[in-house]
Amino acid sequence: MTGWPVNIDQFSKPIQKLWAMMEPCVLCPQQCRVDRTHNEYGICGISHLPRVSSITPHFGEESVLVGRGGSGTFFFAGCNLKCVFCQNYDISHHCAGEDVSVEHLAEQMIKLQAMGCSNINLVTASHLTGPIVAAIELARAKGLELPIVYNSGGYDSPGVIALLDGYVDIYMPDMKFSDPDVAEKLTGSSGYPQINQAAIVSMHQQVGDLIIEDGLARRGLLIRHLVLPDELSGSYDIIDFLAEEVSADTAINIMDQYRPCFRAVDYEQIIRRPTAEEIESPRRYARQKGLRLVD
Ligand code: SF4
Helix, strand or coil, rough: CCCCCCHHHHHHHHHHHHCCCCCCCCCCCCCCCCCCHCCCCCCCCCCCCCCCEEEEEECCCCCCHCCCCCCCEEEEEECCCCCCCCHHHHHHHHCCCCEHHHHHHHHHHHHHHHHHCCCCECCHHHHHHHHHHHHHHHHCCCCCCCCEEEEEEEEHHHHHHHCCCCCCEEEECCCCCCCCHHHHHHHCCCHHHHHHHHHHHHHHHHHCCCCCEEEEEEEEEEEECCHHHCCCCCCHHHHHHHHHCCCCCCCCCCCCCCCCCHHHHHHHHHHHCCCHHHHHHHHHHHCCCCCCCEE
């Protein structure tokens, strides 16, 4: 391998494979095939170095992640999806942040643990799995014991999820859409529902249903689903899929915080917030299907 800022040979085989998948990059379903080690950029807009917008104890996540000390959260810049309604577009689309080393990530994980955080929460991780998992390995060698939360837009490859086995404790992917045409229009990416569902199945096979002990998530799958106006997010089909093809005990946060941001003004159907009934109806349906609602 060429151009790497760390000695990849010192890491375990899955990490070496994840790094190799950036040269050329096939790390996510976008399959851009650019060489991220030599200043070529794909859809995510980030090189092989992780770019971080902020690292902080975060108290705005689901209560099962927060606890007393907060969720130790890394907000990574760049994203492998380009949602027109993104609420963090300065970070995800414009890649605002600072490039950091793998060693720095590991040091910050240890620091968040020392501060009393409940877990390490890796937000928008899909395009940076190589450096992130290398940092986890370094941090564990120095005493990191917290659960690792992999937080993504849900546009992930099953082959990459398999390589994360043993490094990730809690998967927290989005399920954004069930209609491929809507998904393509609003994310700019094709095949989102099919790719997303395959990723969810792989994640669940690896970690199972969400296990909560003493009020805190320890291991398992936690789905996030943001309700858009006019049923654009396809909530009922997503709930059916989870209940019938993943597990009737799947934990899901059906989120109500959509508001028009970024380029949403250009799309007539998403220039308003969902009504209270548009939120409550899928929540009722999820309960009827037996899913576990968390918030
Ligand atoms: S990680 Fe980035 S460069 Fe690599 S395939 Fe995905 S979007 Fe493209």
